[in-house]
Amino acid sequence: MSSKESCRNELRTAIRQLSDRCLYSASKWAAEQLVGIEQDPAKFTPSNTRFQRGSSSIRRRFRTNEINSTPPTGVAYVSTPVMEEDEAIHGDFYLLAKSYFDCREYRRAAHVLRDQTGKKSVFLRCYALYLAGEKRKEEETIELEGPLGKSDAVNRELVSVERELSTLSKNNMIDPFGLYLYGLVLKEKGNENLARKVLVESVNSYPWNWSAWSELQSLCTTVDILNSLNLSNHWMKEFFLASVYQELRMHNEALSKYENLQGTFTFSNYLQAQIGKTQYSLREFDQVEVIFEDLLRNDPYRVEDMDTYSNVLYTKEYFSALSYLAHRVIMTDKYRPESCCIIGNYYSLKGLHEKSVMYFRRALKLNKKYLSAWTLMGHEYVEMKNTPAAVDAYRRAVDINPRDYRAWYGLGQAYEMIGMPHYALHYFQKSVFFQPIDSRLWIAMAQCYESEQLHMLEEAIKCYKRAANCNDTEAIALHRLAELHRELGQPEEAAFYYKKDLERMEAEEREGPNTVEALTFLATHYKTQKRFEEAEVYCTRLLDYTGPERETAKSLLRGMRIAQSGFPSMDVEHFHP
Amino acid sequence: MTGVVKAPGAFAITPHKVSLCILVHTYASPSQISVPFPFSSVSQHNRLGLYLLALTKSCDDILEPKLDQLINQLREIGGLLDDWLTDHVTSRLSSLSAPDDLFNFFNELRETLGGPDSGVMDDDQVILDPNSNLGMFLRRCILAFNLLTFEGICHLLTNIGIYCKEAISSSSYEHRLDDSSNDLESLSEYENMDLNLVFKKINEEMEARKKATEQVSFHLHLPKDLSTLVEDVEVFADTKPEHNEKGGESSSYASGDLLRDVDPDGGVFLRTNWQIQGYLMEQADAIEKHGSSFTFNAFELTLRQLQKLAPEFHRVHFLRYLNNLHHDEYFSALENLHRYFDYSAGTEGFDFVPPAGSNGFGRFEIALLCLGMMQFHFGHPKRALEVLTEAVLVSQQQCNDTCLAYTLAAICNLLSEIGFSTTSGILGSPFSPMTNVGTSLSVQQQLFVLLNGSLKRAESLKLKQLIAANNLALAKFGLTHVQRPLLSFGPKISMKLRTCPIIVCKELRSSYHLISDFCCEGSTMTTDGAFSTAWLKNLQKPMGSLVMSQDNGSGNNSNPFLFFTQPSSIPGSVLQLVGSSYLHRATAWEMYGSAPLARVNALVYATCFADASSSSDAVVVHVKLIQHLAAFRGYKEAFAALKIAEEKFLCASKSRILILKLQLLHERALHRGHLKLAQQVCDELGVLASSVASVDLQLKTEASLRHARTLLAAKQFSQAAAVAHSLFCMCYKFNLQVENATVLLLLAEIHMKSGNAVVGLPYALASLSYCQSFNLDLLKASATLTLAELWLSLGSNHTKTALTLLHGAFPMILGHGGLELCARAYITEAKCYLSDPSFSVSDNPELVLDPLRQAADELQALEYHELMAEAFYLMAIVYGKLGQLQQREEAASSFKNHIVALDHPHDADDPVLS
Secondary structure (H helix, E strand, O other): OHHHHHHHHHHHHHHHHHHHHHOOEEEHHHHHHHHHHOOHHHHHHOOOOOOOOOHHHHHHHHOOOOOOOOOOOOOOOOOOOOOOOOOOOOHHHHHHHHHHHHOOOHHHHHOOOOOOOEEEEHHHHHHHHHHHHHHHHHHHHHHHHHOOOOOOOOOOOOHHHHHHHHHHHHHOOOHHHHHHHHHHHHOOOOHHHHHHHHHHHHHHOOOOOOHHHHHHHHHHOOHHHHHOOOOOOOOHHHHHHHHHHHHHHOOOHHHHHHHHHHOOOOOOOHHHHHHHHHHHHHHOHHHHHEEEHHHHOOOOOOOOOHHHHHHHHHHHHHHHHHHHHHHHHHOOOOOOHHHHHHHHHHHHHOOOOHHHHHHHHHHHOOOOOOHOOOHHHHHHHHHHHHHHHHHHHHHHHHHOOOOOOHHHHHHHHHHHHOOOHHHHHHHHHHHHHHHHOOHHHHHHHHHHOOOOOOHHHHHHHHHHHHHHOOOOOOHHHHHHHHHHHHHHOOOHHHHHHHHHHHHHHHHHOOHHHHHHHHHHHHHHHHHHOOOOHHHHHHHHOOOOOHHHHHHHHHHHHHHHHHHHHHHHHHHHHOOOO | OOOOOOOOOOOOOHHHHHHHHHHHHHOOOOOOOOOOOOOOOOOHHHHHHHHHHHHHOOOOOEEEEOOOHHHHHHHHHHHHHHHHHHHHHHHOOOHOOOOHHHHHHHHHHHHHOOOOOOOOOOOOOOOOOOOOOOOOOOOHHHHHHOOOOOOHHHHHHHHHHHHHHHHHHHHHHHHHHHHOHHHHHHHHHHHHOOHHHHHHHHHHHHHHHHOOOOOOOOOOOOOOOHHHHHHHHHHHHHHHHHHHOOOOOOOOOHHHHHHHHOOOOOOOOOOOHHHHHHHHHHHHHHHHHHHHOOOHHHHHHHHHHHHOOOOOOOHHHHHHHHHHHHOOOOOHHHHHHHHHHHHHHHOOOOOOOOOOOOOOHHHHHHHHHHHHHHHOOOOHHHHHHHHHHHHHHHHHHOOOHHHHHHHHHHHHHHHHHHHHHOOOOOOHHHHHHHOOOOOOOOOOHHHHHHHHHHHHHHHHHOOOHHHHHHHHHHHHHHOOEEEOOOOOOOOOOOOOOOOHHHHHHHHHHHHHHHHHHHHHHOOOOHHHHHHHHHHHHHHHHHHHHHHHHOOOOOHHHHHHHHOOOOOOOOHHHHHHHHHHHHHHHHHHHHHHOOOOHHHHHHHHHHHHHHOOOOHHHHHHHHHHHHEEEEEEEEHHHHHHHHHHHHOOOOOOOHHHHHHHHHOOOHHHHHHHOHHHHHHHHHHHHHHHHHOOOOOOHHHHHHHHHHHHHHHHOOOOOHHHHHHHHHHHHHHHHHOOOHHHHHHHHHHHHHHHHOOOOHHHHHHHHHHHHHHHHHHHHHHHHHHHHHHHHHHEEEEEHHHHHHHHHHHHHHHHHHHHOOOHHEEEHHHHHHHHHHHHOOOOOOOHHHHHHHHHHHHHHHHHHHHHHHHHHHHHHHHHHHHHHHOOOHHHHHEEEHHHHHHOOOOOOOOOOOOOOO
């Protein structure tokens, strides 16, 4: 990888260029990364390190393998020449347009630049037009809401912007920023293939525009598409790949990329949040909690990604921490979907489902495609026993992103709840298809098969087996497997699973009715198998417990001793005092 | 949003509705004379009223017509007035240039409506009754306008601008093309005069646009005058409806969609909710009727557009499901079915759902019912049954009796179609409350109990269509199954093993009652819309032809006046049910052995219900009629008819026709003695029978029956017997009793031909008894004939018995039998006489010769060489005995010809095979 210093220089230039073109979110992102680069100890000055806290001790605790900041060998990063700035001629108009733009007066900005032909001016004009169209579109979406839902308002500038940009790109008169805008417009119009091509061209010639990368990422819906992209190697590509992997649910790959990047961008909040989110998908809640705590300490007014944190707090049932978080985000920015979602989570944890639904609805009003709000709202409706509403909410989530296994799972649960297990199966199958490593999904499906109506035990066993193979934390699968096999009259298999279950319980130092059940079965089973030694071991262990099983164990032991001594049991019983 | 079903009556004001308002205003302008100003006669006035009425109701598309479409239609309607009307509408529309104009316009409209107390008025005065159809329409428009926000009014104004602009651009386009056309010229003169204002507006807009994008030269290849710019816009606006209506099947699939997305200026407005519902309902009917011949992609495009314009209109998903279902797209059908019910909870768009989904649980049992039927359609009967079982449970829980009744009917249907390939009881415990008996019954018994239960349920719920359908199902059951007491133990129960034709007829008859019920009841909602649509379509038809051919113009022109003579108020589904009862009748008579009645019923169906029938039913009727032709008129005519049928049902239900073709080919090959060909055809049938999709038992039986016949013709008796025997075992196992009788008869024939008449006798007798218990009269006659032949071949001392048997069967055979059967009977009769030692030929030669001649005549059409040879042989002998040498030589040479033809089958003149 290029040295930290060169990264820093590249980013510094990029930030200036990006904000000069009013690409604010990209420049924000770049600035975050710039500050995230670890300072050389030599140039260590207190003012530089205000953002670079020394409190990373906690993070270091969780960073299992100390990252070596060298990239995978054999990768040569291309160094892209920093763009030359052009046109100082009509600079005045540009300055005026930019001021208008900054005041969100997009059409005025475009108008000021109407006769300018420089690349920069053309870009800003098109961009301003595009944004003006977007703004109008959003207004119209609300104005035109018909009786049958929102009519699909369109950005009326798209056509003219596209025409202009396509002409420019045909004549090779377009710069990377123009290409980015062109890609954006194409994507909006549904021409995804061309959009991908254009965006790749844009990021290859100007890699520091994170907005272009994220547009490209949203167009990479499968691994095949990702592999077909012809991207030149630049360190920005690593960020992109990590983000794509994350979206494609390749969590481990994403995590390793992010951790690699942390070698250079040690203090990047962005990276930290992404790692948190990835760990959340891997269900490592303890780590996620620590990561987000740390993040909040350094960036207390952050709202982005905080909904993930609230999910963790919700799962761990930390009432006060969740309320504190909710308080904080609402003071920061009340009208952010994330804020509403956090409050919704809080109310849900409190069992106030109506209020919770209200906040999720607000979140959805702010962003209709906010996936997790739909799913969470579905959960709330399930709690409120309003199945049709729950089903509707889940279905919207699924239609926004068909890979959202949680919503599929929710649909299955909702249908199972109203006594339609067969119908529910379809949804459970979908959910395990998209997330085959989650034992809870397999267990839910198995329970569906087990239900009285279906009673398809063979299929249930298959599902439990899958569940047992993917790290079933609640240890339901093994136990049910053993029980099912016993019910089906397959003692060998039953014994196998009881034994496994027992081993597991021993390893986790848990005890309970399941232990007793397992011990009793194993003792009886081995006795009938005439494997007295094993049977005796289990019997003796049973003797440690109180209750009727203890008596059973005693009588078993007695019976075995008699059998071993070779006498017919009846006689001995007879002679016993 | 979630869980809330939108009010179906929501109504939005659109430019098209504004122009309708203008027309209504013209129609009922408050004036003091009976025929208001622009109209010259009452009929003219009425015609406009009717037209407006139809426009508000028709449901032939999801989008409202554009202004130029409206103008075209007005031209048809207005007659002499067309110029004035179009002129009026366009000028009125273009005068609306500021929001205030709209306010004034709607205020003015309010005056058209009579007040609620306007009962007292002059006869001559025209005032729109506020409760009439048009009055309601006007009121809704006014209300919708009053509810608009200022932004909404601005949008309406812009939209009106676009609406006018499109019309003008297309008409000016037209103008440039047909400058010579006289009538257009006069029209455009008018237009140009009054539409100057609008033109100016467009001009300005174009200028502005040009300025905005001046340095970008995307119009380089076009001369920059107004008309081309207009044309440029027009292309966008006009290609779109082309795409969504009949758009290119595959190539435009993607591009069409893109185009739609592009279209930034196109004024695209949905019709009213009610009209869209009507449209979708019609489309659903069409899909079910035409099956796979319905155009998939075009409709899919329409649906996609509808979904885009009205995302909360969930019926779209259901239609998409139907479309996929009938094009055998399993996965997307499944996906869309689930999606529809997830969104609507089964409460949107089903007629029989009680209002406001009484318990808030949704109607997911309907989802199960649909899913079950879908699984069945795709050939997963077992899974379908599981789903339907769940549907029964859920319906019971939710106390949805209607759904329960339909589910039961669906289960009955499923059982009767497939149930007999599984012999044990497949219905689980949830049915015990309905069947009241354990699950120990056989499938047929369960089915019978279920059918009766379902019928009773339907009767108590007054679901007329379901009652009729159940009646039909019961009739079908009665046709093919013996009725026996369900719980038969003890000697006292009489075992009456008979089918009961009376019951069948009764059931069939009771299903007719449906039609009279519907006649008086009339579900006006749907038929009204459909009728309006048809009326408007007729209006458009003469448009092209009127100009070119004046001669039939008068006939077409009268169409607008047919509005009063509504053709029928019977919904298509009812017609279909009634039609299928005729189909059942035809089948019943076929089995009971009355050929003329079977044919009459099939003909009635083909002529009266052809419009309403689904394509598969239509194919069945054609198959029946062609089979009838083959049996009674010979192959030549049958093949000619087959050709017609093949052309008619080009893609739909091809397999049915294909099977018929194979059957005919096989029979003819057997008769002609082309054994190789026969075997080949037979093998092809076998392949069809063992298709991957699902096992059709009927076809399977047919195939192996034909296999046995071929073997018999090839004189491989033991093999033929083996095949027939295994076939009998299968039929017995699956309770195919009618087929049992046929197979037994075949076995008897095999044994007779192999010279084992004694062995054949019991088979023939068994077949006879089957025929008796199932009232299969024709088959019985045929069995009697075989029995007579068997007796005959036992020796000359049994001739009397044979002859008596034969004469007993003669009325039936001659009355209803096909050519082959009659010929066989004649020949057998002759043989009986000849082998009777007490019979002397010279005493009464005609007694023998006459039947032989008849037989030879009839066999000619069938080209049945073997039997013909036999007939001529017998004739030659008789002539020989009589000493008529010349005739004897003729008969002998004919005999020789047929023997040669039989031995050397030549493949000449076979147009069908190619």
